[in-house]
Amino acid sequence: MCVRSVIVKLVVQVKLTPDAVQAPTLERTLHAVNEAANRVSAVSFRHFKLKGGVRELRKLCYGELKADGFGAQAAQHIIKRVADAYTTLRANIRAGNLGPEDSKRRRKAESKSVAFRPHAAHTYDDRCLSWNYDQRTVSVWTLDGRVKNVRFTCSPGALKQLTQYRQGESDLVFRDGKWFLIATCEILEAAPFEPKGFIGVDRGITNLATTSDGDNHTGRRLNRYRRWQARKRAELQARQTRSAKQLLKKRARRESRHATHVNHMISKTVVAVAQRTERGIALEELGGIRERVTVPRDQRARQSSWPFHQLGAFIAYKARRTGVPFIEVDPAYTSQRCVRCGHTERANRRTRDHFHCRRCGLAGPADHVAGANIAKRGATAWVFVNMPDPAPRYSAGAGRCDP
Incomplete structure (x- = not known):
């Protein structure tokens, strides 16, 4: 009998600790990448509406991205991010996640190009980002060249998973003033045993x-925490200021992380x-x-x-x-x-x-x-x-x- 190996895909998040010179370079690169993604998205929407693919976008945008200073791999990743975003949007529309055809939410999504936030995560492959597990550093491609010896921190268990199982691409994330790398690990499933109950x-x-x-x-303890968060949200919502809205988003992410931890x-x-x-x-x-x-x-x-x-x-x-x-x-x-x-x-x-x-x-x-x-x-x-x-x-x- 042939037993097929099944792979479980997990993600490992590590925290980057760039110094005072490395951090501005990473931030400028992330901003530039997302601005370029918005331009490619606008081209895709203008020519193909929601149906643009990687091959069509590459013909229209690759040369312009190269002229703007992006390397070959970086340009390919920007184009692929945009194409994947429209693929996800089409899938959500087909699944009805944006409501029926005449709903306001669906009409709004179909009427404009996909937009990327200035600090949206960007994907790096092994040609643009390399890991040194012994020294706990990474080397990252930026618009100013390769930034080397960017330190990262993680738990011993996460480091072991990275060393043994990391495969494919990693995402560079800037969240709440902190830098993170999210790497994909492919782990073989263990063969299930015959249960005794x-x-x-x-x-x-x-x-x-x-x-x-x-x-x-x-x-009980979690519910007390959630009630406390609800009171704080009500206080912030009553202010109706821009800073209050930013704090609301920050609290929502914190509460989500707490629930995930539990x-x-x-x-x-x-x-x-x-x-x-x-x-x-x-x-x-x-x-x-x-x-x-x-x-x-x-x-x-x-x-x-x-x-x-x-x-x-x-x-x-x-x-x-x-x-x-x-x-x-x-x-x-x-x-x-x-x-x-x-x-x-x-x-x-x-x-x-x-x-x-x-x-x-x-x-x-x-x-x-x-x-x-x-x-x-x-x-x-x-x-x-x-x-x-x-x-x-x-x-x-x-x-x-x-x-």
């Missing part, structure tokens, strides 16, 4: 994640337990939960803003990296079904936190019961998915195969 994970708003083992990752910590803990106990992980399939589920008014903001999908994606890719079996199951009635006798009734869960089966009397935390039901469904679904196909039956002398 499953850990069910129930995701929620009050309790972010509760496992079938009874481990509860509560969201999801990383939860997913890392769940996957580590599954790997240590040689069990798989079962999750609820929560696609479209915001449209299907109604919640009280005081929980609407939390339901709409908390990244449930991100937590599931983090658990999925960490499981794949370590070879832990992963499966998603139907979430219907997991918090109303008795894990012992199977009796399903809404009255089994009279309150949000407590479960009490009206048939057999089983009682306990509702999220723990839901996690146990998810674990049972995961074990059943795993057996069904991995069930070998029945061998075909051949009729003697007939020369045919019966299904």
Whole structure:
């Protein structure tokens, strides 16, 4: 049997610490690159509307970019960035992400060229940017020539990933006055082992994640943080000044990074337990939960803003990296079904936190019961998915195969 190797793509972010001479050079180059991208975007929109490709743009813009002082590779990357931006826009329009054909948002997107911010990230390949992992420095192409020995900092684990798995291009990012490089790493998936059982994970708003083992990752501390951020946002919105709007964007990014950090910590803990106990992980399939589920008014903001999908994606890719079996199951009635006798009734869960089966009397935390039901469904679904196909039956002398 041929086993196909599957690659997991991850990104590693390192912080650059350029000196007083290197930083202005990087900033001037990033500004110039994005100005050039805006010019190429305008040419693409004028000649092709939203349908311009790399080959067509190269014929129109490559010579002009070279005359402006950009190297061959830099010019190619600018053209490719613009073409990729229009490809993404077309895909979003086809998927309906910008609304129906007569919506204001879609008409606005289709009526003008794609614009790039002055500090938008720019892509570098190995010809324009080289790494020295031993000295923790990079050499970067700029309009003023090659800037060498730009120091970077990262964790030992991130440095190990860069050294062993970095492939392809890296993005130069300027954010909140700081410089970053985001590199792509390609890691082979570990071969999944045969699970000895499953850990069910129930995701929620009050309790972010509760496992079938009874481990509860509560969201109380996070909710206090989010309420504090909401009060600060209200204060800034009341000012209605330009600086207040900039601070609002900065706070939004900070809150997003905090939520990402919390999801990383939860997913890392769940996957580590599954790997240590040689069990798989079962999750609820929560696609479209915001449209299907109604919640009280005081929980609407939390339901709409908390990244449930991100937590599931983090658990999925960490499981794949370590070879832990992963499966998603139907979430219907997991918090109303008795894990012992199977009796399903809404009255089994009279309150949000407590479960009490009206048939057999089983009682306990509702999220723990839901996690146990998810674990049972995961074990059943795993057996069904991995069930070998029945061998075909051949009729003697007939020369045919019966299904």
